[in-house]
Amino acid sequence: MHRYFGRKSLIYLLTFIVAVTLNWLIPRFMPGDPVLRMLTRSSVSNPESLAPMREYYENVFGLDVPLWQQYLNYWSELLQGNMGISVWLFPAPVTGVILKAVPYTLALLIPSILLSWVAGNKVGALAARRKWLDNTVLPLGYVLTATPYMWLGILLAWSLGIVMGIFPIAGGYSFALRPSFTVGFIANAFTHWFLPFLSLFLVAFGGWAIGMRNLIIYELEADYANYLEALGTPRKLIRRYAFRNAMLPQLTGLALQLGVLVAGALVTEIVFAYPGLGYLILQAIQNQDFFLLQGVFLFIVIGVLLANFIIDIIYVLVDPRTRTGLQGGTA
Amino acid sequence: MGLRVENLRVYYRTMRGDVKALDGATFEVADGEIMGLAGESGCGKSTLSKSLIRLDSRMKLVAGSVELDGKMLPLTDHEAMNKYRFAEVSLIPQYAMSALNPTRKIGKMIAELVRSRGFSYRVLLPELERRLALVGLSPDVLNNYPIELSGGMKQRTVMVLSTLLDPSLLIADEVTSALDVSTQRAVAETLVQFRDRGFVKSMIVVTHDLSLVYQIADTIMVMYAGKLAEKAPADKVVKEPRHPYTRLLISSLPEVGVRYAERRLVGIPGRPPGLLDPPSGCRFRDRCPLAFDKCAEEPPFVEVERGHEVACWKAM
Known part of the structure; x- marks a missing residue:
C-alpha cells in the first residue's frame, strides 16, 4: 500500500513539474510582447522616455534576465506562493486576482461534476431496466452528450434568459451589488450561477447516463448475475451488485473526464461572462498577460491532479482487485 | 419420487422463427440417481438442463411439464420458481x-444470498464450513475475494454453495470442461460424494465427455438434435448401446493402449440437422448407416428392456 502510494505520488510530482514547465513555456511562445502592450496602454508621446519605461517594466516583470534565469526565478517565486504581477490588472498580484475568481469556478465545477455524475448514474441504472425510460433517456442522453458546452449555454441563455426572462444571462452577480456574505447577494449570485451550472450539468449528465445504462446491462448479463438468478436470488440484490460493479468503470471515467469538464467550464464561463478562471484566461490571452495565464493554468493543473489523486484513493477503497494487486507490488 | 419430465419442448425465439432446441423429452431421474446427459454441441442438453431451473428471456416453453418430488415446477413463472431454485433445484x-461476484468477499456474498432467500447465515455457517473442509478448503476462503482463489478453489466453493440447502436435484452443467484432467477426476468424485452424503438426492451431469461421466453416473442419457436418443444404465450405454448414434459416439472415443497411428479413429460423418426447421422422421436418418424406409416415421422413445429406453426402429 505504501509502495503503491509512494509510486503514485512520484508520478504525480513528475507530472506537476512537467506541467509547470510547459505552463511557463507556453506564454513565452505566444506572439506579442506584454511590455510593449503596457507602453502602448500608457500612450507615451516622448520617444526618449520609452527606453527607461521599458527598462522599468521589464524589471518589474522579471523579463530583464536570460530565459534560464527567468525559469529558475519562476520556480523559486512559485514555491513562495508568488505568481508575479498581472499585466492586465497592473499592478495587482496574480495570486490575488486568481483567488478572487476561484470561488466562482469551484462553485460551478464541483456541483456540476458531482451532481451530473450521481444523477447520471442513477438515471442510467433506472433506464437499464425500464423500457419507457430507456426509450427516452437514451436518445436524450446522446443528444446532450454530443452538444458542445457553449452552444447549450447559448441556447439556455436565450430560452430561459432572454425569451422567458427567468434568469440573468451574464455576470456572476448584479452589477449593482458588491460581493458580500449577505442573503441578498448570495440569492442574486445563485440566479446568475444557475444557467452556467445547468449547461455544464446537462452535457455531462447525458454522457454518464448512457455509460451507466450500458454498463448495467453488461453487468446483468455477467456470469455472477446469471448464477445468482439461477439460485433464485431476488432481483433487488442482483441489481445492487450490478450497480456497484458498474460504478467502477464510471469512476475511472470520472477521472478521465475531469480535464475535459474543466475545459468545458472555461468556455461556459466565457459564454455567460462569469467571473471565474475561464474568463480570466480569455482576458489574460487578449492582454498578453503571461503571469495571469501561467497562474490560472497552474491552478487548473493542480486541481486536476488533486482530483485524480483522490479518485485513485477511492478506487483502491472500492475495488478489492486493485488492493490485492498492491500486495504483489504491481500496479 | 425424484424428477419426472413429461414431453418437454423448449424453443428459442429468433427473428427467423423458433429453433426447436428441445423437442419433446420424457424421462425420469430417481432419487439417488446420478444421470449423465451426453451429446454433441447443439443437441439440446444445455437447453434441457437450463429449462429445469431457469428459462432465459429467449427460451419459450412450448409444451410439457416437470414434476419434482410430486410437485409441479412453475417453470414459466420466474417469481414463483424462485422458491424452488437453490432449495429444491440447484445448479453448478x-x-x-466467474460465478462469484468479484467485488464481494465470498462469505459476505453467501450471507447476502442466503439472507435474501430468507435463511439465516448464522445457522448455515457451521455446515458451510464443514462442507468447505470436506472439499479441502479452509474456512478462510470466506474472507477472500474470488480473485484470491485459484480456479479449482472457486469451482469447489461454487459446488459447496450450490448444494448448501440440500436440494433435491442438482444440475451440473459441463462442470469439468474447464479443468485439467486430474482436477476433473477430483470434481467428479466430489459430486458422487455429495450424493452419497445426502447433500443432493439426484443429479443431472451434463457433459460431452462420455468417459468421465461413465465413471460417476448410474445412468446415461444421450441426446441428438433436440430429441432423446437413448437412456440406460451407464454400463449398458457404454458396453451395449442400442441406438446407432450412441454406438458411433462410443466407437469414436479413444481407448487406452490403442495406437491410433495404426488404426485411425473414426468419427461420425455429416453434421446434425439445423433445428430451425428439422427434418421429419428420425433426425439421425441422414447420418445413420442403418437407416431404412421406416425411419421416415419418427421413432418413439420406448423401453426395450428394463431401464433401457431407445428411440430407434432398429432397436425394437
Missing part, C-alpha cells in the same frame, strides 16, 4: 470460475 454452472 459451466462458468463456475
Whole structure:
C-alpha cells in the first residue's frame, strides 16, 4: 500500500513539474510582447522616455534576465506562493486576482461534476431496466452528450434568459451589488450561477447516463448475475451488485473526464461572462498577460491532479482487485 | 419420487422463427440417481438442463411439464420458481470460475444470498464450513475475494454453495470442461460424494465427455438434435448401446493402449440437422448407416428392456 502510494505520488510530482514547465513555456511562445502592450496602454508621446519605461517594466516583470534565469526565478517565486504581477490588472498580484475568481469556478465545477455524475448514474441504472425510460433517456442522453458546452449555454441563455426572462444571462452577480456574505447577494449570485451550472450539468449528465445504462446491462448479463438468478436470488440484490460493479468503470471515467469538464467550464464561463478562471484566461490571452495565464493554468493543473489523486484513493477503497494487486507490488 | 419430465419442448425465439432446441423429452431421474446427459454441441442438453431451473428471456416453453418430488415446477413463472431454485433445484454452472461476484468477499456474498432467500447465515455457517473442509478448503476462503482463489478453489466453493440447502436435484452443467484432467477426476468424485452424503438426492451431469461421466453416473442419457436418443444404465450405454448414434459416439472415443497411428479413429460423418426447421422422421436418418424406409416415421422413445429406453426402429 505504501509502495503503491509512494509510486503514485512520484508520478504525480513528475507530472506537476512537467506541467509547470510547459505552463511557463507556453506564454513565452505566444506572439506579442506584454511590455510593449503596457507602453502602448500608457500612450507615451516622448520617444526618449520609452527606453527607461521599458527598462522599468521589464524589471518589474522579471523579463530583464536570460530565459534560464527567468525559469529558475519562476520556480523559486512559485514555491513562495508568488505568481508575479498581472499585466492586465497592473499592478495587482496574480495570486490575488486568481483567488478572487476561484470561488466562482469551484462553485460551478464541483456541483456540476458531482451532481451530473450521481444523477447520471442513477438515471442510467433506472433506464437499464425500464423500457419507457430507456426509450427516452437514451436518445436524450446522446443528444446532450454530443452538444458542445457553449452552444447549450447559448441556447439556455436565450430560452430561459432572454425569451422567458427567468434568469440573468451574464455576470456572476448584479452589477449593482458588491460581493458580500449577505442573503441578498448570495440569492442574486445563485440566479446568475444557475444557467452556467445547468449547461455544464446537462452535457455531462447525458454522457454518464448512457455509460451507466450500458454498463448495467453488461453487468446483468455477467456470469455472477446469471448464477445468482439461477439460485433464485431476488432481483433487488442482483441489481445492487450490478450497480456497484458498474460504478467502477464510471469512476475511472470520472477521472478521465475531469480535464475535459474543466475545459468545458472555461468556455461556459466565457459564454455567460462569469467571473471565474475561464474568463480570466480569455482576458489574460487578449492582454498578453503571461503571469495571469501561467497562474490560472497552474491552478487548473493542480486541481486536476488533486482530483485524480483522490479518485485513485477511492478506487483502491472500492475495488478489492486493485488492493490485492498492491500486495504483489504491481500496479 | 425424484424428477419426472413429461414431453418437454423448449424453443428459442429468433427473428427467423423458433429453433426447436428441445423437442419433446420424457424421462425420469430417481432419487439417488446420478444421470449423465451426453451429446454433441447443439443437441439440446444445455437447453434441457437450463429449462429445469431457469428459462432465459429467449427460451419459450412450448409444451410439457416437470414434476419434482410430486410437485409441479412453475417453470414459466420466474417469481414463483424462485422458491424452488437453490432449495429444491440447484445448479453448478459451466462458468463456475466467474460465478462469484468479484467485488464481494465470498462469505459476505453467501450471507447476502442466503439472507435474501430468507435463511439465516448464522445457522448455515457451521455446515458451510464443514462442507468447505470436506472439499479441502479452509474456512478462510470466506474472507477472500474470488480473485484470491485459484480456479479449482472457486469451482469447489461454487459446488459447496450450490448444494448448501440440500436440494433435491442438482444440475451440473459441463462442470469439468474447464479443468485439467486430474482436477476433473477430483470434481467428479466430489459430486458422487455429495450424493452419497445426502447433500443432493439426484443429479443431472451434463457433459460431452462420455468417459468421465461413465465413471460417476448410474445412468446415461444421450441426446441428438433436440430429441432423446437413448437412456440406460451407464454400463449398458457404454458396453451395449442400442441406438446407432450412441454406438458411433462410443466407437469414436479413444481407448487406452490403442495406437491410433495404426488404426485411425473414426468419427461420425455429416453434421446434425439445423433445428430451425428439422427434418421429419428420425433426425439421425441422414447420418445413420442403418437407416431404412421406416425411419421416415419418427421413432418413439420406448423401453426395450428394463431401464433401457431407445428411440430407434432398429432397436425394437
